Amino acid sequence: MRILEKMISFLALFLILFSSTAVAQxxxxxxxxxxxxxxxxxxKTGDNISAEQxxxxxxxxxxxxxxxxxxxxxxxxxxxxxxxxxPKEQEEFVALLSQLFKKIAFPNSSKFFADLKPNYGETRIDKNQAVVPLKMTHKNEGEVSIDFKLQLGEGKWRVYDVILDEVSMRNNLKSQFxxxxxxxxxxxxxxxxxxxIEKGEG
Known part of the structure; x- marks a missing residue:
């Protein structure tokens, strides 16, 4: 379970989500x-990543x-x-979280998702809330269940939480904070x- 535990830890610590008007409506x-x-x-991750990559x-x-x-x-x-x-502190908080997400959460998540093919279940929509369930089979962890929770705002669906094997990343993150x-x-x-962030850039 070590890979799954690390995955939960990374997502729980860094799954802070950055909104943008660029999402297709x-x-x-x-x-x-x-x-x-x-x-x-x-x-792509690794010790020998080129500047281009x-x-x-x-x-x-x-x-x-x-x-x-x-x-x-x-x-x-x-x-x-x-x-x-x-307001200034809130702005700083958001900026730092977005950097943590980009520099640490995404690269570590890519290691988990890169070779997995998701099997999507039926999306459940209730007004401006939606849940997208999927299952993946990992060579070491077996079948992994993930629910993506989204909400509709300004005509765009965005993820606000991820439930990985019944563990809420947002709630886990709140507990750590x-x-x-x-x-x-x-x-x-x-x-x-x-x-x-400094360690992630190193």
């Missing part, structure tokens, strides 16, 4: 999820990120602490985020 929830996974899978990876991350909803997840994961932040904020403070959380 006519995409269905399943199409959004498919494009998201396809784009993430195209990110790094630039391609950056473009893939920029493309994938538009299918995700940052505003909702940012507010939900910080919970009561979100309202305590100034709260552990830092209840023990220390917001500046300490920011410091840790910046530290991880």
């Amino acid at each position: 006519d995409l269905s929830p399943q199409e959004c999820v498919k494009k998201l996974l396809d784009t993430i899978a195209n990110i 790094k630039e391609k990876n950056k473009k893939q991350s920029d493309q994938a990120i538009v299918f995700l909803d940052l505003k909702d997840v940012s507010q939900q994961t910080l919970g009561k602490y979100w309202k305590e932040r100034t 709260y552990k830092v904020l209840e023990k220390d403070d917001f500046p300490e959380l920011v410091r840790r985020m910046k530290e991880k």
Whole structure:
């Protein structure tokens, strides 16, 4: 289960989602999820990545990120602490999370999704909410169930949570943030985020 546990850890820690007006308005929830996974899978990792491939990876991350909803997840994961932040602090928080997502979450997720073919179930839509279920068979983990939760806003479907084998990444992330904020403070959380970004760039 080590691979699955690492996958949960990476997504739980970095699944903060960045919204964009570039999302095509006519995409269905399943199409959004498919494009998201396809784009993430195209990110290449390794010790000998060329400058050209790094630039391609950056473009893939920029493309994938538009299918995700940052505003909702940012507010939900910080919970009561979100309202305590100034607009400038909120802006800094969002910017740091987007960098963590691009530099760490996407590359690590690509290792998991690259060789897997998703088997999509029936999408469930209730007004402005949707769930896209899928199953994947991993050579080490066996069958893995993933539910992508999306919401419709401004005519666009965006992912706001991922349920991996019944584990909510957004809730898991909130728990990790709260552990830092209840023990220390917001500046300490920011410091840790910046530290991880630096390591991800190394």
